[in-house]
Amino acid sequence: MTDKSDIRVEAYRLRALFEARGAEVFETDVLQPAGALLDLYGEDIRARAFTTHDPLRGEMMLRPDFTLPLVQRHVAEGRANGCYTYAGEVFRRQEDDPDRDAEYLQVGYEIFGGEVSVEADAEVFAAFAEILAPLGLRPATGDTGLLRAAIEGLETSAARQAALMHHLWRPRRFRDLLIRYGQVMPAPESPDAPGGIEIGMRTREEVAARLAALERERSVPPLDAGVIRLIDTLLGIRGQAPNALSELRETASALPSILPAIELLAARFAALDALGVDVDSLDFEVSYGRTTLEYYDGFVFGFFADRRPDLPPVASGGRYDALSRAIGGVDGRPAVGGVLRPGLMLSLGSGS
Amino acid sequence: MTLKLGVPSKGRLMNDTFAWFGERGVQLGLSGGAREYAGRVEGADKVELALLAAVEIPRELAAGRIHLGVTGIDMARERLARWDSQVAEVQRLGFGEAELVIAVPDFWVDVTTLDDLDQVATAFRAVHGHRLRIATKYHRLVRGFLRDNEVSDYQLVDSQGATEGTVKNLQAEAIADIRTSGATLRDNHLRALDDGRILSSEATLFETRASVWDGGAREVWDGLKSTLGLA
Numbered sequence: 001m002t003d004k005s006d007i008r009v010e011a012y013r014l015r016a017l018f019e020a021r022g023a024e025v026f027e028t029d030v031l032q033p034a035g036a037l038l039d040l041y042g043e044d045i046r047a048r049a050f051t052t053h054d055p056l057r058g059e060m061m062l063r064p065d066f067t068l069p070l071v072q073r074h075v076a077e078g079r080a081n082g083c084y085t086y087a088g089e090v091f092r093r094q095e096d097d098p099d100r101d102a103e104y105l106q107v108g109y110e111i112f113g114g115e116v117s118v119e120a121d122a123e124v125f126a127a128f129a130e131i132l133a134p135l136g137l138r139p140a141t142g143d144t145g146l147l148r149a150a151i152e153g154l155e156t157s158a159a160r161q162a163a164l165m166h167h168l169w170r171p172r173r174f175r176d177l178l179i180r181y182g183q184v185m186p187a188p189e190s191p192d193a194p195g196g197i198e199i200g201m202r203t204r205e206e207v208a209a210r211l212a213a214l215e216r217e218r219s220v221p222p223l224d225a226g227v228i229r230l231i232d233t234l235l236g237i238r239g240q241a242p243n244a245l246s247e248l249r250e251t252a253s254a255l256p257s258i259l260p261a262i263e264l265l266a267a268r269f270a271a272l273d274a275l276g277v278d279v280d281s282l283d284f285e286v287s288y289g290r291t292t293l294e295y296y297d298g299f300v301f302g303f304f305a306d307r308r309p310d311l312p313p314v315a316s317g318g319r320y321d322a323l324s325r326a327i328g329g330v331d332g333r334p335a336v337g338g339v340l341r342p343g344l345m346l347s348l349g350s351g352s
Numbered sequence: 353m354t355l356k357l358g359v360p361s362k363g364r365l366m367n368d369t370f371a372w373f374g375e376r377g378v379q380l381g382l383s384g385g386a387r388e389y390a391g392r393v394e395g396a397d398k399v400e401l402a403l404l405a406a407v408e409i410p411r412e413l414a415a416g417r418i419h420l421g422v423t424g425i426d427m428a429r430e431r432l433a434r435w436d437s438q439v440a441e442v443q444r445l446g447f448g449e450a451e452l453v454i455a456v457p458d459f460w461v462d463v464t465t466l467d468d469l470d471q472v473a474t475a476f477r478a479v480h481g482h483r484l485r486i487a488t489k490y491h492r493l494v495r496g497f498l499r500d501n502e503v504s505d506y507q508l509v510d511s512q513g514a515t516e517g518t519v520k521n522l523q524a525e526a527i528a529d530i531r532t533s534g535a536t537l538r539d540n541h542l543r544a545l546d547d548g549r550i551l552s553s554e555a556t557l558f559e560t561r562a563s564v565w566d567g568g569a570r571e572v573w574d575g576l577k578s579t580l581g582l583a
Contacts, residue, residue: 038507039483042483042504042505042506042507043483043495043498043506043507043508044495044499046491046495046508047492047495047496047499095433095434095492096433096434098434163471163474166474166504167502167504170502170504172502173467173470173502176467196457196458196459196541196543197459197541198457198459199457199459199519199520199541200457200519200520200522200524200525201480201522201525202457202460202472202476202480202484202525204459206475206476206479207459207460207461207462210462210471210472210475211461211462214462
């Protein structure tokens, strides 16, 4: 086991590397108000974060990550652009796996704003790749923007598109929705005569409104089976960047709505190439991070130690424009960033 | 070395447990007055009875302070992370049957499945500005079930009793609770979802996986098993 003080030294060394790239240091409390975290991540955060109770401040959580407080700070200061780094402990409850750490040091690098999004994406990835180069890790990349573009391009109702977007992260529910939207809707089984007495906050009007919406839904023409197959094809595309790109272009001939997302991806590969990343051998997977990296909505990446498959990714990150908007409203800026785990890096034998 | 057996300290669960052991030749009972939480055992040597609150029995088993314990499957799975690494089911006892279900107001005629609940939860949040609340005391089980079924946009609120009343009292929009007959749900204008059954529970004899079986406890247990006809 690597000594904690060594890990701390390594964390500050890494943070200094990001400072040298122009990032300013961000600090925040270990105890964070639970409300904002719950609002953002939902009930699942309770299974992943330690909740405690402050007699005056109410429910608090031990910082599960730096992202939320950083975005809040950036928005509160009313700045357009910003580039930050941080180093500190994060805490994760482990209900199922006793071998995973409940507490570890994390070093992050995050860019807000940025004139050209793909250049900010490339800068973050290239910085991580350079720092991690001595460890010989395998990078994995993806882009959830492709699937989003495909959904936005579907010829269906706005309600159906919104439902698919909402469940982008939940593959089974997403798939069930696609299949259902491919069929003619059955007649509603519920009687329109409202049963029972009205109790609770959800009103009879809300019930009636949903029944009406379901009725409207029935008249939406079913999705074409070919389109559903194309989305399956899209989700299955993986390979080294140049091959993945040509497969994507082939798919786009029948699914032209994803063309702009493909051009963005190509521009990102070019930006990575310009920063010295070996794009020709870079792994790209359309579905990468779809279940584990929930709040990312564009570029996503991770770095893995293949000789230690028991370890979680040594680094991970991505673009989270929507999360930034969810926290900051209209002041939320496009954002991309990632985190490193200095403890894992040391145990894999880099050191400084 | 004696074998410690933990059983619920009151009510129907205690009496049914006593009856189950009694039918198999092991008489369990309260020593002294009915208000004293000390027990006696007849018909089995070196077995000591510990009367405990049913909710505490999983924890006592996990800690190895008792070797055997009778409690509901729901209690063991709710109270213990990775329950099957800490305790093992020996025998289901055929009483205390109950189902943990998700229930919604009966007048929600548009909601009969988890899928409906998921859609309504998203719409509810947009209208009311907070997530749809589900009142329960089974946090781990409900959260795990809804995660496995990919339902989002809800929040759990803690309710340690009278959970069926929380919707009417505006503390929650839906509940997840134990249903024995369904009458309590009906009386409170609630209805279980068609696919909202989280767990079927019954009173069960558990043994600990903690390393407390040396020094003769294992042999006493083997003897008790054959007396009870479990060997």
